[in-house]
Amino acid sequence: MSNSTHNGFEGSFLGDASRIDNHTKMECKICWYVYDPAQGDAQWQIPAGTPFSALPAHWRCPNCDGDSEQFMVLID
């Protein structure tokens, strides 16, 4: 039977995209621009409510033109 008592560290996904949920703000580590899913991005015509993970692959920082891969999870 599956009566296991696992106390695993399921939250330890450091740096993994699975930590990014639909409301996670992401910060550009070059210029500190913050992408807020609640606001979207007018410069790229990204509608409000678009999670960072759903941004187009060619999306870049609207402030410094940095690659989206160098954005970091912003922890409030």
Ligand SMILES: [Zn+2]
């Ligand atoms: Zn930037």
